[in-house]
Structures are given as structure tokens and as C-alpha cells.
Amino acid sequence: MLWVFLLPLWHLKRLLSQGAGLAAQSRFVPVAEALPWPRWVPGTGSPGSLSFFGLDFVDPMFTFSVWASKAAQPGLFAAAFVGVALVLVLGRFFCGWACPYLPLLAVSQATRRLLSKLGFPLFDVRLPRWLAYTVLGAVLLTSSVVGVQLGTLVYPPSVIGREVFGALCFGTFTTASAGVGLAFLFDTFISRAGFCRSVCPGGAMFSLLATASPLRVVNERAKCTDCTACDVICNLGQQPMTNQLDAGCERCGRCIAVCPTQALAWRLARPLVARSEKGET
Numbered sequence: 001m002l003w004v005f006l007l008p009l010w011h012l013k014r015l016l017s018q019g020a021g022l023a024a025q026s027r028f029v030p031v032a033e034a035l036p037w038p039r040w041v042p043g044t045g046s047p048g049s050l051s052f053f054g055l056d057f058v059d060p061m062f063t064f065s066v067w068a069s070k071a072a073q074p075g076l077f078a079a080a081f082v083g084v085a086l087v088l089v090l091g092r093f094f095c096g097w098a099c100p101y102l103p104l105l106a107v108s109q110a111t112r113r114l115l116s117k118l119g120f121p122l123f124d125v126r127l128p129r130w131l132a133y134t135v136l137g138a139v140l141l142t143s144s145v146v147g148v149q150l151g152t153l154v155y156p157p158s159v160i161g162r163e164v165f166g167a168l169c170f171g172t173f174t175t176a177s178a179g180v181g182l183a184f185l186f187d188t189f190i191s192r193a194g195f196c197r198s199v200c201p202g203g204a205m206f207s208l209l210a211t212a213s214p215l216r217v218v219n220e221r222a223k224c225t226d227c228t229a230c231d232v233i234c235n236l237g238q239q240p241m242t243n244q245l246d247a248g249c250e251r252c253g254r255c256i257a258v259c260p261t262q263a264l265a266w267r268l269a270r271p272l273v274a275r276s277e278k279g280e281t
Contacts, residue, residue: 065151
């Protein structure tokens with residue numbers, strides 16, 4: 001989140017140096033002017049498409065979205081190589097460590113706990129896992145037909161990065177902010193982390209790539225007391241207590257941290273496979 005906010009401010013600093021009149025009206029001009037200007041900060045881009053020391057890195061979801069709209073160039077796939085390689089090795093780690101929606105999801109979880117303590121009834125509708133893949137397919141197919149990059153309009157990292165940029169540099173928001181708000185309300189009142197688990201097209205794409213990942217959470221059954229703490233804390237409905245995890249595991253490590261007997265640990269093992277709603281492998 002720090003990077004999500006710093007990048008627009010660095011852009012604002014550059015716009016001010018170029019004499020951009022509209023940017024000069026931003027309330028965050030003093031903050032931008034006080035920031036140092038690192039040489040490796042790109043002149044253009046977003047939190048999902050960056051340049052470090054002359055090397056370009058692009059979120060794989062951005063690349064697939066552009067490719068579906070028939071506007072991708074070879075260099076775009078080269079820029080996505082690092083992201084794809086990391087997911088193939090580490091699994092769906094981006095969702096558990098780097099997605100800018102995570103702080104909002106944490107607020108959603110805290111709100112649910114508070115409402116539960118106050119006695120408010122909460123829903124936790126479990127949508128089928130295949131729904132996210134359906135959303136991903138629909139987004140890519142529609143993008144291909146109409147020639148518009150729809151993925152960046154519904155993918156939280158893209159939406160949040162773009163909205164923060166507009167707010168800091170120009171003091172504007174778009175209707176896309178309402179989509180993030182609806183996702184937050186859905187996660188808070190309808191389905192715990194339901195958007196990430198069963199709707200997000202980026203999460204679905206990362207899950208597909210993560211099927212080849214050798215990194216996984218393994219339960220040493222000899223140490224396990226079957227307390228269910230790890231299953232309860234998992235936002236994505238994984239079942240580490242019985243070693244029933246699939247490629248949807250976001251490698252956040254919360255289950256490992258909460259285990260009272262340290263029965264869970266990272267291990268290199270055979271790639272994760274799909275798991276049905278009944279928890280069968």
C-alpha cells in the first residue's frame with residue numbers, strides 16, 4: 001500500500017516539474033515536493049507495471065487482459081515473464097502478500113469480528129470455486145470480442161492503483177471506486193473473503209498458474225492436535241489441518257502463524273491439484 005501511494009506522488013512530482021497546471025491544484029503538492037526522486041522510478045506506469053533499473057515488470061493479469069483485447073506486443077509478454085515465473089514457483093503468493101486490496105480485506109475481517117461480538121448475524125455464503133474461472137473466461141472473451149481491456153476495470157490491483165493515482169494527482173475518482181466498495185461490502189456482509197475466493201479474475205488466473213508450484217503448506221500430523229485453528233483462519237477455504245489444499249492457496253502463511261504446536265511448515269512437495277467442494281483430492 002505504501003508503494004501504491006508513493007508511486008502517484010512521485011508522478012505528481014514529475015508533473016509539477018513539467019509545469020502541469022491541473023496537477024498543481026492537487027492538495028498533495030507539498031507532500032510530493034518533499035519526496036526525493038529515485039532514478040529508478042518510472043516516468044509512466046502503475047503499481048502493476050513498473051520499471052526497475054531498466055527492467056520492466058508487468059502484472060501477468062495486465063498482460064493477459066491486453067492480449068485478449070488484441071493489443072499486446074512481444075515486449076509485453078517479456079515484461080510479464082518474471083511475474084509468471086514467480087507464480088509458477090511460489091504459487092498464488094501475490095494475493096496473500098502484495099495485492100493492494102489486502103488492507104481493505106483486513107478491515108472487512110475486523111468488521112465481521114466486531115459485528116459478531118455485538119450479536120449481529122452474519123452471512124458466509126460459499127460460492128462455487130469455478131465461479132472465479134468463469135469470471136476470468138468471461139472477461140477475457142468479452143475483451144477479445146469488443147477489443148477493450150476489461151480485465152483492468154474489474155481487477156482490484158488495477159482499479160485501486162488507478163483510483164489512488166487520480167485522487168492524489170488530480171483529486172478525482174471514477175465509478176470504478178464503487179466496484180471496490182461493493183467488493184468490500186460483499187466480503188463483509190455476504191461472504192467472508194468471497195470476492196478473492198470466488199470472483200476475482202486475477203486470483204483465478206494465479207490459481208491456474210499455481211498448479212505447477214512445488215511450494216506448499218504441509219501438516220506434520222504427528223504434531224497436530226486437530227484444533228482446527230488453521231482451517232478457521234484461512235480466508236480462501238483451504239483445509240491445512242488435513243493437508244487438503246489446492247492451487248487456490250495464497251501462501252499467506254496465516255495458518256502457519258496461528259498453529260499452536262508448529263505442525264504446519266513450508267515444504268517443497270508435489271504440485272497442488274484441484275480440490276472439489278467436498279474437500280476430496
